[in-house]
Amino acid sequence: VKGEGGLTKVVLTNRQSSLEVYLMGATITAYKVGSRDVIFTSKQSKFESLKAIRGGVPLIYPQFGPGKMQQHGFARNVDWEVLSTLVKEQEDLVQLNLSIHESEYTQKVCGDADIKFQCTFTIKLNVDRLELQYESKNTGQKAYDFQLALHTYYQIASIHKAHVTGLKGFEYIDKTRQMALTKETADSIQITEETDRVYKNCTTSPLELVDTVNQTKVILHSPDNSLKDVVVWNPWIEKAKAMSDFGDLEYLEMICIEYGNIDKPIVLQPGQTFTGRHTIQPTSIQQSSL
Numbered sequence: 001v002k003g004e005g006g007l008t009k010v011v012l013t014n015r016q017s018s019l020e021v022y023l024m025g026a027t028i029t030a031y032k033v034g035s036r037d038v039i040f041t042s043k044q045s046k047f048e049s050l051k052a053i054r055g056g057v058p059l060i061y062p063q064f065g066p067g068k069m070q071q072h073g074f075a076r077n078v079d080w081e082v083l084s085t086l087v088k089e090q091e092d093l094v095q096l097n098l099s100i101h102e103s104e105y106t107q108k109v110c111g112d113a114d115i116k117f118q119c120t121f122t123i124k125l126n127v128d129r130l131e132l133q134y135e136s137k138n139t140g141q142k143a144y145d146f147q148l149a150l151h152t153y154y155q156i157a158s159i160h161k162a163h164v165t166g167l168k169g170f171e172y173i174d175k176t177r178q179m180a181l182t183k184e185t186a187d188s189i190q191i192t193e194e195t196d197r198v199y200k201n202c203t204t205s206p207l208e209l210v211d212t213v214n215q216t217k218v219i220l221h222s223p224d225n226s227l228k229d230v231v232v233w234n235p236w237i238e239k240a241k242a243m244s245d246f247g248d249l250e251y252l253e254m255i256c257i258e259y260g261n262i263d264k265p266i267v268l269q270p271g272q273t274f275t276g277r278h279t280i281q282p283t284s285i286q287q288s289s290l
């Protein structure tokens, strides 16, 4: 269907949940379980072709952050196409496979016409969880390396009443303190300032994002440990004001928890395929037994 800015979006629904994804950037902009919004998309987001959507699940590939190409790579602001869909009524599963063709990017983006790859992004909307899968296949004769991240923005009632558990003991690169390598000592992380951390090799067990206002949480995991790093980001006050496609106060209702491979880029030999898997499971906080 036609979405914001005349851009094309696909809507997936099953009995309990629904999802919207724009073909531009293959960017998921909404994921609802019942009436609960799990994903945050800025009300100021531009919906223009070739401009990354502010919010949702931007696909960061083949570069994370600044570098030889545009910030966070090109995958999040180019047109993807529908490869196939799959519906399994009995399992309430709706699956959408999207892909991009490598040709127009290699020379322009990677600066090397001999690098050829094919990317596929698979969205599996199950009854109680969302499974995302990003695949990159080396279809050329030359090895290449890439970083990858699912830059997910989560909707929360209040940043002051939300926290993240499961990162205790892991090391992170603190991008707000000159990339200082720091060890996480907190069982549960609360955001109280601009936060921009790359936790390294920390995905063996699930993480939890807890919203104590709504008494809900989201369980996050890379079940096969294919995505090894996690970024935790909140722009806070000053950076929120500096973003034209983000409301000055929207930092209060979102947090980014991004699964990917950032610290150690993936190297693909000709013919090899890498698949990164990530599950997002919204649930409620079990009422503590009295």
Ligand code: TA6
Pocket (backbone or CB within 6 Å): 052, 065, 071, 072, 151, 175, 196, 231, 233, 256, 258
């Ligand atoms: O994931 C955190 C981060 O790398 C931050 O440093 C900030 O730049 C954020 O991504 C958003 O980047 P963008 O290019 O989407 O404005």
